[in-house]
Amino acid sequence: MMKKRESIISYLEYKGIDELPGVDRRLAEEAVAAASGAYAPYSHFMVGAAILLDDGSVVRGANVENAAFPSGSCAEKTALSFTVANHRDKRSVAIAIAALSGGALTAGPVPPCGNCRQMLIEEEQRLGTPIKIILAGKSSVIVLENCQSLMPLSFTRSNLR
Numbered sequence: 001m002m003k004k005r006e007s008i009i010s011y012l013e014y015k016g017i018d019e020l021p022g023v024d025r026r027l028a029e030e031a032v033a034a035a036s037g038a039y040a041p042y043s044h045f046m047v048g049a050a051i052l053l054d055d056g057s058v059v060r061g062a063n064v065e066n067a068a069f070p071s072g073s074c075a076e077k078t079a080l081s082f083t084v085a086n087h088r089d090k091r092s093v094a095i096a097i098a099a100l101s102g103g104a105l106t107a108g109p110v111p112p113c114g115n116c117r118q119m120l121i122e123e124e125q126r127l128g129t130p131i132k133i134i135l136a137g138k139s140s141v142i143v144l145e146n147c148q149s150l151m152p153l154s155f156t157r158s159n160l161r
């Protein structure tokens, strides 16, 4: 018998970085700072990501573009790859993402692309604990309690069994 099912996500929306609770605000500010490290000579769209580890340290990432466009890397992927490669003994608890366009923080939040969502979900499943996501824009900031909610019915390692 066919069943209709729904997947609903819930998230918090703030009116700006200043409205965030302290820990989230500091991580969002780290993401904004990280964006200035982007190498984006083609799009001029500079994205920064900041991952908070469970010891309180922060790993920054930025987008790195390439003349061969698919060779480039997103900010989230850069930060996550560095974290997994260098801090396997620590736990990622949150990631903040922000983007600069024309040198200024974008008005709205910039969500991670599908590839990065896929990578974030894998890390969340590897750890077995949620990774909070903070999408920081100038006039709107979205906070999700975990990465899985960004990609319902996602392909995961359990599908390989």
Ligand SMILES: [Zn+2]
Pocket: 074, 075, 076, 077, 112, 113, 114, 115, 116, 117
């Ligand atoms: Zn991406």
